[in-house]
Amino acid sequence: MLFKDIPGLKAIKSTLTRSVKNSHLAHAQLFDYPQGGAGLSMALAFATYINCENKQEEDACGKCASCAKMEKLIHPDMHFIFPTATSKKVDGKTSEAFLPLWRTFLIENPYRLLPDWLDEIGADNKQGNISVEEARGILRKLSVKSYEGEYKILLIWKPDIMNAASSNAILKILEEPPEKTLFLLVSDQSDKLLTTIISRTQRITVPAFSDQEVREYLRKYNANEAAINQAAYLSDGNLSEALKLVHEDEDDRSTWFAGWMRSCYRYDVSHLVKLADSYDTMNKEKQKGLLEYALRLFRDMLIWSHGAGDLLRVPEEELTFVQNFSKTVNFGALEKMIEEVNTAHYHIERNVRAKMVLLDLSLTIAHFFERK
Incomplete structure (x- = not known):
């Protein structure tokens, strides 16, 4: 992974490369980023740059022996710790046992989330964890001198899920780090980390991607x-979500939403029943996704109703619909619609029959329209 492979975020890249050139490397750094952001990819690019044999002004060379090994994630001085779970695919419980799958997972797409990783290893709905035994074993991994690079680097992904015992084991190592060793903690939920761990790291705040960066x-x-425009709008800077959205087949949420709202406006019960039947056949993620899209558009309509259209991020294809739709409901009705959709989303998450949820929601929303 090179910095040039990561869209945008020039300020963070410049800060990281400058710290290497000026030899101002904190021994422990926390890459704090939003879900689906560039925290993990940025840490990998940083590690590649640190041990590159022919550093360029803004990036690693991508050609030397060190960069070639980092590209395949097989550099002998690069170590990983990440959540694991009992798996049918792997006979073992430590990160070491899962390394082949981990390398493939990262090389394919470094923007995915913990549930994606647990699906990859076949965890069968088990929760991932970083065991205290693995945390205590870090010193064994880092006890020898670096083989090829200037630094030994340990990247810990999702340290926020560690329990108290594992966190305390990590804390002891951070307090007395081995020589020429760097710790890169990568977390999209840093609020769950022990404050004592946060206080011993240099925080690198990686912002969410902009809509334009996602589109590019x-x-x-x-x-x-x-x-692409719809995925950028819906993902809100979450590149993992954007990739899923753009790869989904026949998932034109705007068309579905517009048809649903027109049927509610006309109080076309027959069509609303058919929509509910169709909704019932979708998988849960798609059902939730449609409701989340509805929530987003309803909120955009509230913004438009307040005369703050300049703040809207909605793609042009949906803007006309938002403008016209806003004329059919008043401010109070929009607030009630948002409340009803939130309730429906809650029920879908808790496995209430989807057909009943959508039909009830549709008939309720139909009463909020101002018909001429």
């Missing part, structure tokens, strides 16, 4: 521009 990245996948 998605264009590499040859998706149509409408799908």
Whole structure:
């Protein structure tokens, strides 16, 4: 992973490369980033730059022996600790046993989330964890001198899920680190870390991707521009979510939502029943996704109703719909619609029959419209 492979975020990249050039490397750094952001990819690019044999002004060379090994994640001075769980695919419980799967997972896409990793290893709904035994074993991994690079580097992904015993074991190592060793803690939920761990790290705050950065990245996948714009709008800087959205088949949420609202406006009960039947056949993630899309558009309509249209991030394809729809409901009705959709989302998450949830929601929303 090189810095140039990560869209945007020039300020963070510049800060990291400058710290290496000026030899101002804190022994423990916390990459604090939003879900689906660039925390993990940025830490990998940083590690690649640190041990690159021919550093360029803004990036690693990508060609030397060190960079070649980092590209495949097989550098002998690069170590990983990450959540694991009992798996049918792997006979073992430590990160070491899962390394082949981990390398493939990261190389394919470094923007995914913990549930994606647990699915990858076949955890069968088990929760991932970093055991205290693994945390205590860090010193064994780092007790010898670096083989090839200037530094030994340990990247810990998702330290926020460690229990108290594991966190305390990590804390002791951070207090007395081995010589020429760097710890890169990568967390999208840093609020769950012990404050004592946070206090012993230098925090690198990695912001969410902008809509434009998400769009530029998605264009590499040859998706149509409408799908790219909708994915950027819905993902809100979460590149993991954006990639899922742009790869979903036949998932034009805007068309579905517009048809649903028109049927509610007309109080077309027959069509609303058919929509509920269709909704019932979808998987839960798609059901939730449609409701989340509805919530987002309803909130955009509230913003438009307040005369703050300049603040809208909605793609042009949906903007006309937002403007026209806002004329059919008043401010109070929009607030009630948001409340009803939130309730429906809660029920879907708790496995209430989807057909009943959507039909009830549709008939309730139908009463909020101002019909001429």
